[in-house]
Amino acid sequence: xxxxxxxxxxxxxxxxxxxxxxxxxxxxxxxxxxxxxxxxxxxxxxxxxxxxxxxxxxxxxxxxxxxxxxxxxxxxxxxxxxxxxxxxxxxxxxxxxxxxxxxxxxxxxxxxxxxxxxxxxxxxxxxxxxxxxxxxxxxxxxxxxxxxxxxxxxxxxxxxxxxxxxxxxxxxxxxxxxxxxxxxxxxxxxxxxxxxxxxxxxxxxxxxxxxxxxxxxxxxxxxxxxxxxxxxxxxxxxxxxxxxxxxxxxxxxxxxxxxxxxxxxxxxxxxxxxxxxxxxx
Amino acid sequence: xxxxxxxxxxxxxxxxxxxxxxxxxxxxxxxxxxxxxxxxxxxxxxxxxxxxxxxxxxxxxxxxxxxxxxxxxxxxxxxxxxxxxxxxxxxxxxxxxxxxxxxxxxxxxxxxxxxxxxxxxxxxxxxxxxxxxxxxxxxxxxxxxxxxxxxxxxx
Amino acid sequence: xxxxxxxxxxxxxxxxxxxxxxxxxxxxxxxxxxxxxxxxxxxxxxxxxxxxxxxxxxxxxxxxxxxxxxxxxxxxxxxxxxxxxxxxxxxxxxxxxxxxxxxxxxxxxxxxxxxxxxxxxxxxxxxxxxxxxxxxxxxxxxxxxxxxxxxxxxxxxxxxxxxxxxxxxxxxxxxxxxxxxxxxxxxxxxxxxxxxxxxxxxxxxxxxxxxxxxxxxxxxxxxxxxxxxxxxxxxxxxxxxxxxxxxxxxxxxxxxxxxxxxxxxxxxxxxxxxxxxxxxxxxxxxxxxxxxxxxxxxxxxxxxxxxxxxxxxxxxxxxxxxxxxxxxxxxxxxxxxxxxxxxxxxxxxxxxxxxxxxxxxxxxxxxxxxxx
Numbered sequence: 001x002x003x004x005x006x007x008x009x010x011x012x013x014x015x016x017x018x019x020x021x022x023x024x025x026x027x028x029x030x031x032x033x034x035x036x037x038x039x040x041x042x043x044x045x046x047x048x049x050x051x052x053x054x055x056x057x058x059x060x061x062x063x064x065x066x067x068x069x070x071x072x073x074x075x076x077x078x079x080x081x082x083x084x085x086x087x088x089x090x091x092x093x094x095x096x097x098x099x100x101x102x103x104x105x106x107x108x109x110x111x112x113x114x115x116x117x118x119x120x121x122x123x124x125x126x127x128x129x130x131x132x133x134x135x136x137x138x139x140x141x142x143x144x145x146x147x148x149x150x151x152x153x154x155x156x157x158x159x160x161x162x163x164x165x166x167x168x169x170x171x172x173x174x175x176x177x178x179x180x181x182x183x184x185x186x187x188x189x190x191x192x193x194x195x196x197x198x199x200x201x202x203x204x205x206x207x208x209x210x211x212x213x214x215x216x217x218x219x220x221x222x223x224x225x226x227x228x229x230x231x232x233x234x235x236x237x238x239x240x241x242x243x244x245x246x247x248x249x250x251x252x253x254x255x256x257x258x259x260x261x262x263x264x265x266x267x268x269x270x271x272x273x274x275x276x277x278x279x280x281x
Numbered sequence: 282x283x284x285x286x287x288x289x290x291x292x293x294x295x296x297x298x299x300x301x302x303x304x305x306x307x308x309x310x311x312x313x314x315x316x317x318x319x320x321x322x323x324x325x326x327x328x329x330x331x332x333x334x335x336x337x338x339x340x341x342x343x344x345x346x347x348x349x350x351x352x353x354x355x356x357x358x359x360x361x362x363x364x365x366x367x368x369x370x371x372x373x374x375x376x377x378x379x380x381x382x383x384x385x386x387x388x389x390x391x392x393x394x395x396x397x398x399x400x401x402x403x404x405x406x407x408x409x410x411x412x413x414x415x416x417x418x419x420x421x422x423x424x425x426x427x428x429x430x431x432x433x434x435x436x
Numbered sequence: 437x438x439x440x441x442x443x444x445x446x447x448x449x450x451x452x453x454x455x456x457x458x459x460x461x462x463x464x465x466x467x468x469x470x471x472x473x474x475x476x477x478x479x480x481x482x483x484x485x486x487x488x489x490x491x492x493x494x495x496x497x498x499x500x501x502x503x504x505x506x507x508x509x510x511x512x513x514x515x516x517x518x519x520x521x522x523x524x525x526x527x528x529x530x531x532x533x534x535x536x537x538x539x540x541x542x543x544x545x546x547x548x549x550x551x552x553x554x555x556x557x558x559x560x561x562x563x564x565x566x567x568x569x570x571x572x573x574x575x576x577x578x579x580x581x582x583x584x585x586x587x588x589x590x591x592x593x594x595x596x597x598x599x600x601x602x603x604x605x606x607x608x609x610x611x612x613x614x615x616x617x618x619x620x621x622x623x624x625x626x627x628x629x630x631x632x633x634x635x636x637x638x639x640x641x642x643x644x645x646x647x648x649x650x651x652x653x654x655x656x657x658x659x660x661x662x663x664x665x666x667x668x669x670x671x672x673x674x675x676x677x678x679x680x681x682x683x684x685x686x687x688x689x690x691x692x693x694x695x696x697x698x699x700x701x702x703x704x705x706x707x708x709x710x711x712x713x714x715x716x717x718x719x720x721x722x723x724x725x726x727x728x729x730x731x732x733x734x735x736x737x738x739x740x741x742x743x744x745x746x747x748x749x750x751x752x753x754x755x756x757x758x759x760x761x762x763x764x765x766x767x768x769x770x771x772x773x774x775x776x777x778x779x780x781x782x783x784x785x786x787x788x789x790x791x792x793x794x795x796x797x798x799x800x801x802x803x804x805x806x807x808x
Contacts, residue, residue: 011536012572014522014711014723018531039531057525057532058715081739096531123430153430180425182352187380190340190355192421199357214429220420242738244711247569250728251708252735254757257678257764262568278681280749 013247016055016098017041019074021091027077027159031124032089033067036074039096044074046102048109048131049238049266052076053246055098056091060084063243065128065265066102070135074099077127077159103246105266107132108236112208116144118200118230120221122193122213123152126159128238128265129212140172144207147174147200151193155179155186174201193217197224204229212238219276222269232270239264239272256281285310288386292333294361294410302403309392314384321362321377321385328365328373329390334358337383342376354418355380364411366390437645438624440501443475446584446612449639450545455582458514459547460507465493467507469514472547479504486592486775489784501624502548502616505592506774510704511546511553512560515577518727522573522711525721532721539573543580549610551603552595552772554585556704558609562766563707573725582632585610589618589656593665594775596788600668602772604660612637615653625653666775666788669795670759673769676798677760681752685793690748692783697729699777699785700754705770708735730754755790 023035038044046052046066054076055061062084068075080086091097109132117136121129136143148167152158158177168175176196178189189196193213209225211218218237225235239260242252246261253260256275258267275281285307289295295303313332315321321332321339332339338357342350353375356362362385365373371390397404438446450457451473459472460479467479484504485492496503523536549557561578564571585606588597597603606613611633615625625645628634645653700706710728715721728735731750736743744750762770771787778786 011534012522013569014572014725015534015536020531055713057527058713058719058721060713061711098532098534153428157430178355180428180430184349186352188355189338189357190352192424194424195421199359216427217424217429220424240738241743242736245709247571248567249564249569249571249707249709250711251730252710252728254753254761257761259765280744280746281681281753 013100014245016053016061016100017044018096019099021093021095021097022073024091024093028079028157030081030089031077031079031159033075033077034088034091034097035068035072036076036097036099038099044099044102045070046074046131047106048135049106049128050102050104051128051246051265052099052101052103053243054078054084054088055100056084056087057096057098059087061098061100062088063103063246063261064088065238067127067130069131077124077130079124101246103261104264105262107135107210107266108208109135112136113139113142114144114206115234116202116207117146118197118202118207118209118225119146119148120193120197120209120211120213120225121148121150122217122221123157124159125211125213125217125238126150129210130160132210137173145174145202146172147176147202149176149193149196149200151178151180151191151196153180154183155188156183176200192220194220194224197221197228207234209235211235215240232273233268235269236266237269237272239267285312285386288333288335292359292361294333294414298406302406305396305400305403306388306393306407309389309396310386311389312384313387314382315379317379317381317383319379321379321383322373324373324376326373328363328371330387331361331363331366331390332377332385332387334360334362335384335386337379337381339383340378340380342378344376350376350378354421361411361414364415366393367408367411437643437649438626438640440499440616440622440624441475442640442642443478443501443624445640446636447473447475447547449636450547450582452639453636454543455545456542457545457547459584460502460504462493466491467493467504469507469509469511469546469548475501478502478548483590484592486594486779487784488594488778488786489781491779498618499622500590500616500618502586502588502614503590505588505590505595506550506553506776508702508776508780510702510774510776511549511557512704512707514544514546515557515581516560516564516571516574516707516709516727520573520725522723522725525723527719527721536572539576543582544577545582545584547584547586549583549585549606550588550774551585551606552597552600552774553704554583554606554609555600555602555772556774557583559705559766559768559770559772560707562768563705566766582636583610583612583629585613585629587613587615587653587657588660589616591660591664592775592779594778595664595773596666596668596775597773598661598664598667599670599788600769600771600773604664605657615656617649617652617656619652619655620648623649625649666778666786668759668771668773668788668791670769673791674760674763676795677756679799680794680797681756683794683797683799685790685797686748686752688793689751689785689790690746692785693747693751694783695731695733695747695750696782697731698780698782700729700731701727702776702780703758704772704774704776705758730757755787758787759791 018039019036051065064076067077080089182190244250248262341353461477478501525532525534564574588604610629613627708728758770
């Protein structure tokens with residue numbers, strides 16, 4: 001797993017490295033995917049689940065999960081929700097952004113070798129999970145049943161729709177998609193993502209589940225997985241808190257005894273359950 | 282062709298019922314089929330049955346003036362459609378439309394209510410199982426109410 | 437042994453060795469840490485009277501140089517300054533170039549560092565240097581910093597370093613350590629901690645310490661330990677706090693706490709900072725690092741709202757982090773028992789009292805909640 005520690009011994013780890021936007025693709029009304037290459041220095045090699053701190057000159061910096069394949073350019077799918085993310089989304093190819101990282105821990109793809117893999121994603125939560133899916137598919141023979149269960153608010157909010165269609169064409173992958181609310185013309189499932197867990201094909205005794213989406217959706221999904229008999233130490237979720245330095249120095253991302261920038265963002269559900277029972281922790 | 286009892290055995294809802302109980306319920310059932318687009322039942326009509334879907338999918342809809350038919354939820358093979366037969370005034374609360382060719386087993390509500398009255402144990406089993414279905418649907422509905430993806434920008 | 441007057445020689449020796457000398461001095465009715473050039477600037481003959489929500493200076497009837505406990509300042513204002521610029525960036529045709537800021541390179545000599553404060557520095561070292569990443573600025577300031585520690589003989593009523601095992605005697609981590617003796621002649625015992633300390637001391641008139649000196653120094657420090665104003669039972673404190681996150685006491689203290697964050701400002705181990713990006717009128721960008729406090733509502737803000745909107749949750753976060761989850765994160769307690777938070781809380785909340793209250797209503801394991 002790459003860390004930025006090695007790259008940053010001369011310049012401090014708070015200094016962003018310049019990366020140029022090489023591709024920019026609009027995914028949804030408010031979501032874009034950017035591909036980035038370093039302008040001078042070495043490539044970063046983030047592992048699935050990690051994030052970088054993405055900087056727009058003079059505007060600010062936000063943590064964004066990586067959503068590309070390990071063997072490729074740095075890929076980020078970003079939703080424009082604030083000043084910085086909006087500026088990132090508006091960056092045309094050629095623009096130079098700043099990158100720090102990658103930081104954080106990873107989806108446990110190695111742990112899942114030999115097991116069934118259930119990937120449960122809601123909304124933009126599919127973006128941090130996509131590298132994990134790529135990693136699994138790259139060694140497809142090493143896993144049992146693999147299911148991708150995905151949903152969003154409406155059909156217009158389905159991320160990577162064309163790619164989902166392609167994935168659906170594989171014979172070794174179950175892809176099930178739903179939306180919370182349908183508009184006219186949608187002939188697919190209508191219902192919440194956790195509901196897809198009931199009907200998915202996997203062996204609860206031997207599955208590893210990777211879950212990412214809004215926090216409440218992750219907890220309902222975890223509950224549905226637990227109801228099916230998946231043990232809590234085989235369910236992984238991706239947590240989010242206010243993040244500023246990414247280094248474990250600023251204190252903001254604390255979640256109980258952990259810091260999301262170094263002990264997360266991927267958490268095992270059994271370790272999280274107790275913390276989540278306390279409100280406003 | 283599968284007997285209705287064999288169908289019931291595969292439905293999670295009826296897991297654990299005795300052979301006699303399954304036979305009793307099966308006695309109120311018959312196989313039905315709907316072509317794509319047809320309604321299984323209509324909002325406000327008398328609710329005298331419920332369906333166990335065996336093939337295809339069904340959309341629960343409600344008609345909203347200016348918006349048209351809005352899909353509340355879709356149901357798949359293996360799921361149960363309809364619980365209004367259990368409670369007076371026994372009227373449907375939604376439309377149910379076949380999204381594809383649908384094969385289902387439909388169960389006569391009045392017939393089952395009668396059997397339940399003479400066999401309270403069966404009645405209890407039916408009630409508690411349907412309650413489970415409703416609770417789960419309620420959970421999912423509540424999760425949708427939270428509008429977890431919502432950002433307030435779009436309706 | 438040195439005479440009190442030799443403290444001037446010490447300051448001059450440090451300056452001659454290229455150090456910026458900072459130490460205690462009286463200003464605005466408090467003993468603060470600031471640049472000092474001569475020993476006359478030390479708080480000669482002053483002591484502090486501290487209690488929950490109260491800090492007053494009082495005249496002593498002797499000329500003790502270090503006859504007080506701690507004031508509102510801690511040494512973190514020098515090692516982790518309240519506001520620094522991390523870097524500047526200039527736009528170019530093709531992107532931007534970043535110029536990292538560095539401290540001015542003048543090494544710091546901190547005079548009058550109490551044992552509790554020395555532990556505080558060690559704790560911040562762990563946070564900022566001991567993880568995967570080292571804080572660039574802190575590392576630079578810390579690297580050549582010279583520490584003249586002072587062993588306490590006059591704790592305040594708010595002190596509880598003995599409970600936290602951080603004092604009153606400075607054990608390690610100093611270049612020189614002073615113990616001021618008033619009985620039988622005003623003098624100071626000097627203990628040398630490093631080669632560098634010995635080098636600097638070589639320029640100061642000293643005489644060997646005799647048995648009586650050593651005994652008097654020992655008695656002064658032992659006396660401090662006995663006079664300790666407050667205590668905290670730290671038995672199993674990490675787990676105790678972890679299983680009492682829903683204790684009623686949080687609601688009670690929240691009714692008093694103003695979430696003003698004073699405690700985090702004066703605490704020598706509080707390290708939270710925020711990162712701010714700005715542009716100036718010339719179009720250059722800069723990034724600054726500023727002290728932040730977990731008491732602010734914005735501290736835990738993520739898209740749409742704060743994770744800890746209530747004052748109760750923020751007070752709980754601070755106390756349970758300081759005394760509990762700090763162990764999980766850094767392998768020690770975060771508190772050094774200096775008592776500043778007690779004195780400088782405008783409503784006089786006393787952490788030792790809060791911890792005792794929680795302990796007395798502790799929901800033990802086996803009561804249906806909490807397990808590890």
